[in-house]
Amino acid sequence: MTKQKGKIIAGVLAPHPPHLVYGENPPQNEPRSECGWEELRWAYERCRKSVLALKPDVLLVHSPHWMTVVGHHVLGLPHFKGISVDPIFPHLFRYSYDLKVDVELSLAIAEAGKQKGLITQVMKNPDFRVDYGTICALHLMNPAWDIPIVSISSNNSPYYFSNEVGQEQMLQLGDATREAIEKSGKRAVLLASNSLSHRHFTTEAEIPEDMSKEHIYHHGQYLWDMQILKLMREGKAKELLAVCPEFFDMASAEVKAGALAWMLGALGIPDYPATVHGYGSVIGTGNAVVEWRAPEVRL
């Protein structure tokens, strides 16, 4: 019997501010909060409902906090367990994780990438600590942790040449990811774990979740974010990718790390509109939860 062709059933721009996990107080996270960043947390709730209803077999994450310099890496062991402490906000995020990796698909992506001339590596050190960007995005998308995952690193080195070269390589990685998913026969959801504009405040409110202190770093960054979201909502991924290299520099955008381009590449540069589940700032940075659902994937 031939396997049914696998499919990317949804792609999500899934930012990973640890603040969102902190605001929620899940049992895995040690610090406690009163509240905080509800707009984004509720956006995640809506997105989660929509995506999990599709019953995905696997969640794939591309995170800027697994930063690699030689090649694109994937987790290559079936199980990782440990504590993730955010080096920048350790007072908000000390999370005990326990996750299962879809090793077969991970290896297939690494192999497909290699076929395309990309450098890929499979991470097989059992002591490895999974980065907090991956953990946060996965928790926010699927707090039950009952779906296997694929974790892909953010390879920084192509950006030595230019933003365009870097982005081009992420699109190729996206293509490789799609091919591997199609061969796997699985129904996959892609999580691009990036925020948008990425200027942080360098000070913090006395109570981190004091929402009266939360706002975007400056108006220019907000305008950029709105421009980017407008293109997403209008289904103009091609135009979006064209302005991205400028966006990286003008808004110190975290999407420079490649997750968004990877996902759009994997989705075949979608020409259909995305759903913005919500937008909000976290310590000055712009974040949106956005879902791309291929028109043919209906409930």
Add this chain to the structure above:
Amino acid sequence: MKNSIITKALIVPGLPHPLLAPEKNPGWQKLRHAFEEARKEIENSDADLILYFSTQWLSVLGYSFQADPKPSFTHVDHNFHALGSMKYEFRVDTDFAKVYAAKVKALGHNTMLPNYYGFPIDTGTIVAQKLLNPTNRLPAAMVSCNMYAEKQETISIGRAAATALQESGKRAIAVLVSGLSNRFFVKEVDAKDDHISSAKDEEWNRKICELLSEGRLEDVAQVAREFGKEANGDMGFKGIWWLSGLCGETNAFSGKLHGYAPIYGTGNAVVTLTPKEPVLARTPDTTSNAIIDAPGAPEPVGAYPHARREGDFLFLSGVGPRARGKKEIPGVTQDSSGKVISYDIEIETRSVIHNVKAILEASGSSLDKVVDVQVFLTDMQKDFPTFNKIYAEVFGKIQATRTTIEINRLPTPIHVELKVIARV
């Protein structure tokens, strides 16, 4: 030198290869030996602690100071995980961390004293600790590298370490964990074929190594920005500003280059600097209302600084197109008597903007933080359209307020000058 707060300053690379896989490549082995020599230089030192600044420990909210007295974990590098794991347990001087944090807080920065199990200590600090201080003979102190900090701020964080040492009555070995050129190969390279990514990076690295082996720490700090830009210096090589700020901003050291070698295309050196004169903390710290002279900008032609900071604002003196250390003015052709034969307003304007940028950056600001510009032109009718076009290229997106005035003459034979106010 009993009264020196610094007994030795070191610059060491933070990649795990010399620790985990020296046998795989002669260069990595050389660095391992270099570390070994450096360790021997400090093994009998009577310092009270070893103080680290690593370019791999990045912070956003001001500065962090390791405050776990006994951090322990098994660390795996994000990129070079195949080389193996690094199990560690360190001894930390948390009293000093607190004093240092208080000094940095007094400068107006957010500070954090993380004391959490599992807090990720960066690869660079672990490698340096394991190779330089393997038995925890000296307690360690660790300060983070702020992602957004520029030159002046980073120097002031170094100076604050000096003040903290002075106040605590402690002497330290200062360690900057930083690579030199930081351009990794984008392709996999066999360990045996490792070399510096580009000839230009290599030249720059050699120059930096030469200066350091002559003990010229402050001179290296002065060229760091250029090095950072030209050779993709590790975090812009900003760590050197911290080290120089801590060590008195002088060249009074005897330097020794223990080894220099490539790791995956990047440049790496192990250097020790021994003070020739006692290093003392300078007081008082004036960085918050500083008078700024930018090494990249033309020499002032009168009794004024390039810029002056008041609160969160930076006021620049009028900036023209002249280039530092040069008689010829960019865009201006003069005869032998100095009379202007012709000038090109486009070249002059670009040079003015270049100088403004240099002053802003030396002051911890940048072009995108400019809020107000006054423009002086000597020939509005002829020069305004070209000037306006070049201006828009740079300032169009910044949207600073602007006033343009025609004037008879400027103090030197130039035709455009800018007076700028910016945020810091």
